[in-house]
Amino acid sequence: MTFWLRYILRSLSRGRRRVFFALICISVGVGSVVALQTATLTVQNALTSNVRAANGGDVSVSSDATPLSARDLGVFRRLQSQGRITQWTAVYSLHATSVGDNHRLVPFDMQVVAPTYPIGGQPTFVSPANATVGGLLQRPGDVLVTSVLADEMGIGLGSRIFVHTIGGRGLHATVRGILAETSFEHAAVMTVHQRDAAALTSAPPHYSSIYANTSDSVGIGALLSSRFPTANVQTVQQALDTARQQVHDFQQFMLLVGLMALLVAGIGILNAMQSMLAFRRLEIAMLKAIGYRRRTLYGLFSGEAVLIGFLGGVAGTLLGALTSKVITDALAKALAIQVQFTLDPGTLIGGVALGVGATLVFAVLPIVRAAAFRPLELLREGQGMPTRALPQTLGLLVLVLLLFGGLAAAIMGDLLLAVEFVGSAFIAFAILAGAFAVIVGLVARLGPPKSMPIALGILVVLTIVSILTIVRAPALAALLILVTILWAATVLLPAAGLLPLLVAARSLSRRRARTSITLVAFLVGVLAMSITLTVALGLRGQINAALAAAGSTNLVALTGPADQPAIAASSRHLPGIRSRSVATIIQTVPVAINGRSVSAVLGAVSTPANSDDAEPRFLSGVNGLDLRSSQRPTAIALSSGRLLGPQDAGTAHAIVPSALEDAPWSLQLGDRVTLSESGTSSRATIQIVGFYERSRSRRGFGSFFTAPIFADRALTVALGGTDTQWVTSDTVAQSNLTSDATRLQAAVPGALVINIGDLTAVVDTILNELLNLLAVITALALGAGLAVVGNGVALSMLERRREIALFxxxxxxxxxxxxxxxxxxxxxxxxxxxxxxxMVVVTLGLISHFALTQAIGFDPVVAVLVLVAATVLAVATAYLAARSAVRIRPLEALRNE
Amino acid sequence: MSVDRPTLSVRNLEKKVALGRETIHILRGVSFDLGHGEMVALMGPSGSGKSTLLGIVSGLDSPTAGEVILDGDDIGRLSERHLSSLRARKVGMVFQSYNLIPTLTALENVQLPLYVPGRNGHDPERAAQLLSDVGLGHRLGHRPSQLSGGEQQRVAVARALVSDPPLLVADEPTGNLDTETGAALVSLLLDLRKRHGTTILVATHNNDVAHLADRVLRMRDGRLVTS
Structure with missing residues (x-):
C-alpha cells in the first residue's frame, strides 16, 4: 500500500505542471458551485426566516382588485369575540406620488396601518437596526419606506418629502425607517399611521389587506376563503410554501449556472488528465509489459484522480468561500433583497466531495483509454493507439455523461431536471463542437494560393459581400469580415509573414477534437459576456426608444371629481402638451350575473374560487367613456359583438374582456352583470354588447390606468359619485415631460400625477438588476472558460516541446x-x-420577432468589443500559459523527448 | 581539403553539468578544426560526449569553458538572440528522429529556416529545388505523416541546407534508417557537399558512414582520442 501511495505521489510530482492545470480547472468548477450554493442558501434564509412577519400574521386576506369595505371587517370582529382569532389588523392602500431627493416624481403604493399593526412580528429594518413600527411611527407625518422606494427616490433616514394622493391635501412626511425587501416582489411601498389618513384621502377606506392571528390557521383560512371568494387568503404555511417554491426555482437556476461552470471546467480536467497519462504512456506500457492488468491500472490512476480531486476540491471550496460574499452581494442587489451572509459547513464539506466526484467523473475517459494502450507498439515505436479507439471513446463519453448526470442530480436533488440539463448541454456542446471542428478544419486548409488571379477574385467578392453585409446587417458581418481578413492575409502576405498564420491554423486543426471542445468551453464565457455587453450597452437605449415610441400617452393625472376642473385647466396650458383625453374609472365588485349571485355562479363550476380563471379582476372596475362625443377605447381589439358608440350614451351597455367568455364565468352577449361600487356600495346592472382583447402591440404602461369594463361615463359617475376617479391622459413632448409633470403636480396637489413616459428609470432599474445577475454568470463562465483555454495552451505547449525546440x-x-x-x-x-x-444576433432577432413588435438591432460597437475582448483574453491567457514553455532549451527537448 | 581558414575551430572545449550534488564532466579540453567543404565523422561510444559537442558547435548549448569559432563568430560569447540568428544563417542540423513539423508540408518544412525574421534576400524557389535535389520533387505538398522514414530524413537534409549554411551538423542521421536507405542518405550528403561546398560534421556509430568521411574524430569519456 505504501509502495503504491509513493508511486502515486511521485507520479503526480513528476507531472506537477499538468496536475497544476487540472487543479485550476477543478478549483474554478467547484468554486462556482460552492459560491452559488452559498449565495442561494443565504437568499433562501432571507426569504424564509421571517415568513410570519412577511405574511402579516397567521392568516392574511389580500384583495387588491376588489378591496374590502369597513362593513366586511365585521367578520373579523365577530371571530375575535368568538375567540377564534386572537388579534387582527386591517391595512388600506392608496396610490401616491412624491418628488424625492433626486427630483424625480415617483409613483408608489401607500399602506395606511392601524396602531395594532403589525401582529405577525416586526418586519426587518435596513435602518435603524432592530427598530419597531410602533416605535418609529410616533409623530404625525412619520413614515416608513421600503428599500426599493428609498432607492427610487434617492431618500434616506430623516428625508423630508411631500406626498400626493388623489383628492388628499397632501402629507409632509419624514422618513423614520427603511424596511428590508424580503421577497421577490420589489415593492415601492410607504407605510403611514392611520392618524395621517385624513391628510391623504377623504374617501372611506378600501382595505386591501387584513391580517389575523389564530391557533387554527387552516380552519380560519378556509372560513375566510368562503366568506371572501374573490380575495386571496394565505396561511403562514402557504406563504412559506410559496417562498420555498420561489427560492427553489431560483436556486435550481443558479445551480444550473454552477453546473455549467463545472461542466466547462470538467473539460479542462479531462484534457489535463489525458495529457498527464499520455505523457506517461511509455511507463504505462512498461507496467503492462511486466504483467499489470487493466484493472490494477484503473485503480492506480483513479487513486491519482482522487488525490487531485481532493486537493482541487479543497482549493475550490476555499475559492468559493472567498468569492461567495461578492456573489451573494451581487445577487442580493440583483434581487433587491437584504440578506445576512452565512457560510454553511455542509456546503463547504460538499465542495470537497464535489471536487473528488467531478474529477473522477471526468477522469474516467482518459484513465480507461490510457490503460488500453497496446504496450508492444508503444515500447517499440514510442506511440500506439489504444485498442478499439472510436467505439470505446464513444462508450466512455456516454458513461461520463451518465456519471455527470448523477452528480448533477445529487447536487440539485432533481433527477429529471439533471437529465434535461445534461442532455441539452450535451446536444448543444456536440452541435457547437461539430461546427467548430468544421470551421477549424476549413481554416487549416489555408495556404498560399495556387492561382493568384482566382485568389484575388475571391478576395474582391468577399470584400464586396462583407461591405454589403455591414450596411444591411452590421453585426452579422463579424464572421464574414473575419473570413475576408484571413483570406486577404493568405493572399497578400509575403511567405515569411504568412508562416505564423499557417502554423497557427494547422496547429488548431491538429488536435481538432480538443480544440473544438476548448472553443465551446470558451464560447460559453464569451457568450455570457456578449449578452451582458448587449444588455449593458445595446439594449438600454433601444428599449427606451422603442417603449417611448410605442405609447402615445406619457403623462397621466388621477383626480377626484373636485380636482378635475383644475387638472383640465392646468394640463391644457402645459408647454409641451400635444393631445389629451379624459376618462373616468370606478372600482366595482361583481354581485350577480343574470340575477344569480356570483358565489352561486362560481360555486356551480368545479374551478376553485381562488384560481386565476376565477379572478374577479375582469369585472373589478368600469372605465367611463364620453360616448356622446364618440370617445372610443384605445389599445383594444373587438373579439365579438360590437363596439360602443354615441347610440349607447345614457345606457348601461358595456364591453368586457373576452376572458369572461370562458369558464367559470362563461358570459355571453346580452348577459347582464350587476356591479356594486366598492366605496358607495351603489349598484348598477350592465348589459354586455361586446367582448374585446387588449391588443398586444399597444399594451403600454397606459393600460395600467384603465379598468376592464368599458361603458358610458354617466354610468360611472352615477355609481361612483365622489368616489369616481378621473383619468386625464396627456401626450407631452419628450423634452418637456419631466418639467410638465412636476408643474402639473404642483398646480393641483390633490391630483396624482404619474410620468409614465419617464421609462428610462424603470428600464434602468430592470436592466441594472439583470446586469448584476449577468455579471455573476459571466464572471463564472468566463473564468471557467479561460481556465480551460489556459489549460489547453499549457498542455499543448507541453506536448509540442519538441516542435518548439525545433523551431x-x-x-x-x-x-x-x-x-x-x-x-x-x-x-x-x-x-x-x-x-x-x-448567436446573440440570432437570439435578438428571435426576441424581436416573437416578444416585441419593434426590431431590436445588435449594436456593432458590442460586436467590436466582444471580438476584441475575446481575442485579447485568449491571447493574454495563452501568453501567461506559454511564457515559460517557449524558453525551453532546444537541445534538451530534442534529445530527450 | 584546405584548412587555411577553418569553418569551425574548437579550442579547449569544456562542458560540465551539475546533477544534484555531483558535477559531471562531459567534455574535457576538446580541440579540433574543420576546413571548408570537409566531411568529418564523429565516433565514440554512447555517453562519450558526441551529442553534447554537436549541441555546442551548432549553437544549441553553451560551453563551460573554451572557444568555438564558427565562420568567424565566437559561439561562447553570443547572446541567446544572436545564437538564434547564427543557427538560422550558419548551421544546418539533421537529427536521428527527423524532427519535422507535423503540421507543415515537406516544402514548408524546408522553407522554415528561410522565414526566420530578419533573414533577407533568400530565394523561395531554393526549397523546391533542394527537395528535387534530394529526390522529393514529387512530394512537395505531402505532410511528414505521409512520408517514409527515409523520405522524412531527406526532407530534414534539404531543410538543413536551405539557408546555405557553412556547417551542417548531423546527429546519427542514419540511426533510424535501414542499411540501404542509410547508404543512400550518406551518398546524398556527399553529393550535396560536392555541389554546395558545405562542411559536414556527422556523429555516427555506422562504420560505413565513417569510411566515406574525410576524417574521423573519435571520442571517449569527453576527450578526443584520435583525429
Missing amino acids: KAVGFGPRNVMQFVLVENALAGTLAGAVSVL
Missing part, C-alpha cells in the same frame, strides 16, 4: 515562437467571439 533549433527566437502561439490563440479567440456575436 528554435532552426533559428527562431522565443519571441517568434511566442508569436506563433499568440496568433493561434488570437484566431481561436476571434472565432469564439464571432460565433458568440452570431
